[in-house]
Amino acid sequence: MRVIYYLWLRQLTRFTRSKSRIIGSVGQPLLFLLALGYGLGSVYKKAGDGNYLQFLVPGIMVQTALFAAMFFGAMIIFDRQFGFLKETMVAPVSRLKIMLGGALGGATTATMQGALVLFISFFLGFRPYNWAMVPIAVLILFYLAVAIACFSSGIGSVVQDMQGFQAINQFLVFPLYFLSGALYPLDNVPTWLRIVAEVNPISYSVDAMRWALINQTKFGITRDLIVMTITLIVCVVFGAQRFRRIEA
Amino acid sequence: MIELKNVVKKFGSFTAVDAISLEVKKGERFALLGPNGAGKSTTIKMLTTLLRPTSGSLLLNGHNVVKEQAAARKSFGIVFQDPSVDTEMTAYENMKLHAVLYGVPKTQLADRIKELLELVELWDRKDSLVRTFSGGMKRRLEIARGLLHHPKLLFLDEPTLGLDAQTRNLLWEYVQKLSREQNMTIFFTTHYLEEAEANASRIAFIDHGKIIAIGTSKELEKRTDSKTLEEAYLKMTGTKIRDEKVDKHNSRKEILRSRAMR
Numbered sequence: 001m002r003v004i005y006y007l008w009l010r011q012l013t014r015f016t017r018s019k020s021r022i023i024g025s026v027g028q029p030l031l032f033l034l035a036l037g038y039g040l041g042s043v044y045k046k047a048g049d050g051n052y053l054q055f056l057v058p059g060i061m062v063q064t065a066l067f068a069a070m071f072f073g074a075m076i077i078f079d080r081q082f083g084f085l086k087e088t089m090v091a092p093v094s095r096l097k098i099m100l101g102g103a104l105g106g107a108t109t110a111t112m113q114g115a116l117v118l119f120i121s122f123f124l125g126f127r128p129y130n131w132a133m134v135p136i137a138v139l140i141l142f143y144l145a146v147a148i149a150c151f152s153s154g155i156g157s158v159v160q161d162m163q164g165f166q167a168i169n170q171f172l173v174f175p176l177y178f179l180s181g182a183l184y185p186l187d188n189v190p191t192w193l194r195i196v197a198e199v200n201p202i203s204y205s206v207d208a209m210r211w212a213l214i215n216q217t218k219f220g221i222t223r224d225l226i227v228m229t230i231t232l233i234v235c236v237v238f239g240a241q242r243f244r245r246i247e248a
Numbered sequence: 249m250i251e252l253k254n255v256v257k258k259f260g261s262f263t264a265v266d267a268i269s270l271e272v273k274k275g276e277r278f279a280l281l282g283p284n285g286a287g288k289s290t291t292i293k294m295l296t297t298l299l300r301p302t303s304g305s306l307l308l309n310g311h312n313v314v315k316e317q318a319a320a321r322k323s324f325g326i327v328f329q330d331p332s333v334d335t336e337m338t339a340y341e342n343m344k345l346h347a348v349l350y351g352v353p354k355t356q357l358a359d360r361i362k363e364l365l366e367l368v369e370l371w372d373r374k375d376s377l378v379r380t381f382s383g384g385m386k387r388r389l390e391i392a393r394g395l396l397h398h399p400k401l402l403f404l405d406e407p408t409l410g411l412d413a414q415t416r417n418l419l420w421e422y423v424q425k426l427s428r429e430q431n432m433t434i435f436f437t438t439h440y441l442e443e444a445e446a447n448a449s450r451i452a453f454i455d456h457g458k459i460i461a462i463g464t465s466k467e468l469e470k471r472t473d474s475k476t477l478e479e480a481y482l483k484m485t486g487t488k489i490r491d492e493k494v495d496k497h498n499s500r501k502e503i504l505r506s507r508a509m510r
Contacts, residue, residue: 006344013341017336089297090298
């Protein structure tokens, strides 16, 4: 446990020391929030769906945590390049613990970033339907972030350089996000898009976040949590398997 | 303490380590010497579980490094050839994390970190980010960290690379002391032959992935009719300069690339 704690702490320490990372991590989601929230707000209203900002904020929180948690995989690549990875690879500690410590740290910082975006959105006029549900929303976000951080450590173990890692982000994570219903309702979309969204695990996190924050759900919270749990298990197994096999 | 039998490591069709067999007894200070790209680091990486051998068996303290990784890892400490400290953390944080990874008891932790950081004269910089350190300071921190958990077996992969004479002396004095007082086994590589001569109880020359000679410094000199170890070394390995074929980070890719260019 001590090992997991200190590796978790390392992620947190490094995050809080890097002001640019904190600003950078929140910058992009905020841009989405402002540009889409205000840009498409009126169209959304005319379509008869109400306040777009309300609808958008849970999705943008998922976006923030998703990409922030993916960053943990990039940390593994940096650690490999700067040599620190070797230090942990030869330590007499199971690789599972090493990965979990780091991934939990990465997930914690990712959740903090998502929560920060939520906090800022209050000033933009976002209101949760029930303030007591805000901590639950943050927990759901953390649940997703752990899965993604484990997934990204698997990717970071396989891919040797940042270019390769960016390619995974571009061709896998971005599409998963854009096709998840984070930015638009899935009610009146073409059938193919609906099917893609339904097999996309990110859709269920977005749906669970909406359930918690604006009391809207398409799949139902039970189904959301089941899918999120399966995703988590698959990601932990994938991450642990790949991480265990790293050679340096 | 260390036992290698017919160990082979291939990267693609390139054989970095070619059927090495050797044995190092408890308490020995063993030096593995050879030109760049001879297979020294690859051997150490296999011994320290960072690379899996293509074939052959490696035992550390009686544990098979492939099958009993965790047990093998418990027995050794290592100072790597290239940097492996986290530059975005302080010197103290690096030491602390290492102590935790190696299960140094809480009661001894603070004292040991202080003792070692004082030894390498970094105690007054313990709270500075490693990023702000000079190359020599980082190296000293790595050495202090490698010694922190008092391993039974210590690997030093070119530990004095880029260090000034003062720090080199300090390091070898401390290593000698550990070896004497705790009967610690030392396995090291270096390009400074006088270091091997002064500090190793037994020396092996490795070239093109093969052990070409093994014995004490005196024996090796006698065998080649040389006055110094350096002379013996040059007689056996030749004077031609080698290209390092195995890159530290990306060994496989590097090999493929260098092959493609040929």
